[in-house]
Amino acid sequence: MxxxxxxxxxxxxxxxxxxxxxxxxxxxxxxxxxxxxxxxxxxxxxxxxxxxxxxxxxxxxxxxxxxxxxxxxxxxxxxxxxxxxxxxxxxxxxxxxxxxxxxxxxxxxxxxxxxxxxxxxxxxxxxxxxxxxxxxxxxxxxxxxxxxxxxxxxxxxxSKNNSIAEPPVLDWCSILDFKDWNIVKAFLHNYSKLKTNSDQKIQTDMFWILQDFEKLADKALQEREPMLYDIMLYKIMNMQNKDIQKRLEQDYGRTYSVEYISSLYNNKIPKLIAAEFEKEELLYHYTFVEKGNWKKCNRCGQVKLLHSIFFSRNSGSSNNGFYSICKECRNSKKGVD
Ligand SMILES: [Zn+2]
Structure with a gap:
């Protein structure tokens, strides 16, 4: 112009x-x-x-x-x-x-x-x-x-007619496979940057991927592992390990080394989120894509997918090779014993 x-x-x-x-x-x-x-x-x-x-x-x-x-x-x-x-x-x-x-x-x-x-x-x-x-x-x-x-x-x-080139459109959904815990880890490390860049931009894939990721991380940690959930939030807020250590002492009465806190964030947390994603994907598949084998747990009564994620294998069992009570019930039973 x-x-x-x-x-x-x-x-x-x-x-x-x-x-x-x-x-x-x-x-x-x-x-x-x-x-x-x-x-x-x-x-x-x-x-x-x-x-x-x-x-x-x-x-x-x-x-x-x-x-x-x-x-x-x-x-x-x-x-x-x-x-x-x-x-x-x-x-x-x-x-x-x-x-x-x-x-x-x-x-x-x-x-x-x-x-x-x-x-x-x-x-x-x-x-x-x-x-x-x-x-x-x-x-x-x-x-x-x-x-x-x-x-x-x-x-x-x-050339006067050339406008500034558009950035390439990436298919984030296929690039970011959250079953891979290393990808989850990389995503966590870049989370705040991605969040700032895509906040309010609801037309971008990244905006929705972040929403899904937040739900996923909440589900994986918030109730089951509240301390890990806190560590994740502190790390995302860019808090130093030393300061996280103090907060955990205050809130949970436990003292962890900074190395241990770092390994939780770089190992255990992404692995739990990746496992949650795998579970979600499996449930989605056997609900909407393919008919799965579902079984009612003999103890808690919940209907769960007959899969090694939900039921432990038991070669002697008549139950398609799985225990008749779900993994969660078996684990809590062990805890009581
Ligand atoms: Zn059960």
Whole structure:
């Protein structure tokens, strides 16, 4: 899109206001070229003000200023040294590229080796104490060449019609298999970052995956393992192991080493969540996909899936090779005995 900017405004706050307004009104229409234009609109004014205040410039900013000074030098040299204007005509096409559209950044120097070489040469030429006309002209030519090179490198993405590329769409549901406890562990470690990034973005997969994950983690730990549940929350809140240790002492009256707390978070907790997910997936499968074998437990009376997750195997049993009471009942019976 075409942006009209008032270059007569010489106050950075006012320019910033204008830029903010444009960004708000045309958020989706701005091309990379527009953004550069807006950036320059601010930077140019800032440079003027900073030079007035004699502030120290960062290396990157220095490059932008050098560029503008080079441009000025180029124009001035034509009038001072070549009154017939011949050189002015020769250099005309190069000066087009010097219109303040691009600047050489540290990234360019790192990524485009030729630019680094040119800058080395410019430095050497600048170090010559008594620069004659030829040396000065060489500095100007080399300075301009680096913009021509950058322009050539950037051509594919500097087209005015190109908008900023969309990030790739990832099928998180298939990537994040929560049956794998290592994936659960990685997910826990990145949980707060993912949460901040996707909060309120209900159109994204990640928003819903996080909702599911929260339900899953609650189910796996909240009632059955309240202490592990607390540890998980403290870790997500980025609390230090030392502080978690103190909290556990207060709340549960038990002292654990920081190493043990760390291993609970990196091992036991993700394993319990992964096991819960496996169970959920199994129940889903034998409820909605395939007809499963379900059995009523002889003790608690609950109907459970006839699977080694819910019933222990018993080779001597007539019950399809499983005990007639569920695993939970068997475990609590052991506890009583
Ligand atoms: Zn039972």
């Amino acid at each position: 075409e942006i009209k900017l008032d270059y007569k405004i010489d106050n950075i706050e006012k320019r910033l206001e204008i830029v903010k307004q444009i960004c708000e009104d045309h958020e989706d229409e701005l091309t990379p070229y527009n953004l550069e234009q807006l950036g320059n609109y601010l930077i140019f004014q800032m440079e003027k003000e900073e030079r007035r205040k004699r502030k120290i410039l960062t290396p990157n900013r220095m490059v932008t200023i050098n560029k503008r000074e080079t441009s000025f030098e180029g124009v001035a040299s034509k009038f001072d040294k070549n009154k017939d204007g011949i050189y002015g005509i020769i250099n005309e096409d190069k000066n087009v590229i010097l219109s303040p559209k691009v600047s050489i950044t540290a990234k360019d120097i790192a990524e485009i080796p030729f630019i680094a070489q040119i800058r080395e040469s410019i430095k050497k030429l600048r170090a010559i104490p008594d620069k004659n006309y030829i040396v000065q002209q060489a500095i100007i030519d080399l300075s301009q060449t680096q913009y021509i090179i950058k322009d050539a490198y950037l051509k594919p993405i500097r």
